[in-house]
Amino acid sequence: MANSKFEYVRNFEQPDNLLPNTWIVVRIDGRGFTKFANKYAFEKPNDRRALDLMNAAARQVVTELPDITIAYGVSDEYSFVFHKSCSLFERRASKLVSTIVSTFTAYYIHYWSTYFTETPLSPPLPSFDGRAVCYPSVQNLRDYMSWRQVDCHINNLYNTTFWALIQQGGMDALEAEKMLKGTYAADKNEILFSKFGINYNNEPEMNKKGSVIFRDYELVEPGTHNAAAEAENQAEPVQPSKSQADNERKRRAKARIVVEHFDIIKDEFWDRRPWLLSNKPGKIPKET
Structure with a gap:
């Protein structure tokens, strides 16, 4: 690389590495989405088109970034989880967050006309912001995911009741x-x-x-493994051999990426899907 007198400005770039051997969650949120939803007359309390659009964009992010092990979304937010053994982008926060945000936003705009067929986008266009947080243990990660799902339930019950009072009960917002x-x-x-x-x-x-x-593999019987304990006991990321890495990459590519609406608080969801915590692809289900 050629040197110049201007190169000193690189010294202002500070490292933003994320903690090693931790679970990384990148959560994105819509910027100014209350105003955005009003502009495009989103149905209250839930607009199925808007939720399906969020899921479609998130599914493409998971497809393009195989290091994502699971994603969870509600309303105008989505959380993307990277396994603790992931070394993607040398675990740099800015690069990881910007990649997720830009990829998600691009697909959100790309799929807009699929779900809002009669309402073309106009400036200001939708945009999202994001942050990356490191969680040191499986329990921390599961508690985070549980927190988001509990928050979903609390907000949805409130909003469902609130809008019923307005739309069917004839109240105004203050009365409700x-x-x-x-x-x-x-x-x-x-x-x-x-x-x-x-x-x-x-x-x-x-x-x-x-x-x-998440990527869907054959379900396993609870009690036949302990993926959580294995992940917790892993002192440092284990780098697979080249052949192992190639094999795992092929199995991930073959896996079907599904969008489901499961209870992720209970143990059963995680016990039957050990690959979510082990980061080891499971068996591809046989086609029926």
Whole structure:
């Protein structure tokens, strides 16, 4: 590389490496999406087109970045999880976050016309911001994922009740807020059922649980492995041989990437899918 008197400016670039041997979660959020949703008249409390669009963009991110082991999304946010053994981009926060944000935003705009067929985009265009957080243990990671899903449930129950009061109950926003102030989940369920005949349990699973994206392999029986313990006991990332790495890469490429709406708080989801914590591809399901 040629030297010049201007090269000193590189000294201002500071390292932003993420902690080694930790789980990395990159969470992205829509910027100014309340105003954006109003501009395009998103349906309240949930617009199926908007949620499907988020899932389509996120699925492409997972497809293009095989180091992502699982992703979880709700509303205008998505979390992408990288395994603790991942060395992608030398674990640099800025490069990792910018790659996720730019790839997601590009596909969000690309797929917009697929889901909003009669509403073309116009400036200001949708954009997202992101941050990267390191979690040292499997329990920390699972607690993070549980937190996001619990948050999804709490917000969706509130919003479902709030908008029922407005759209079906004839209240304005201030009246609905006042009625819901200090209420618990049981109170909101009672309001929905007694006033509007809505059984919250029958609401779409995506609205109640959010969306989880992962590579799908054959399910295993719980108790036949302990992927969590193996991941915790791994003192440092184990680098596979070239042949092992090639084999794993091929198996990941063959795996179907699915979008599901499962309970990710309970152990069963993780126990039946050990590859999410071990970072070792499972068996490709036989076609039926």
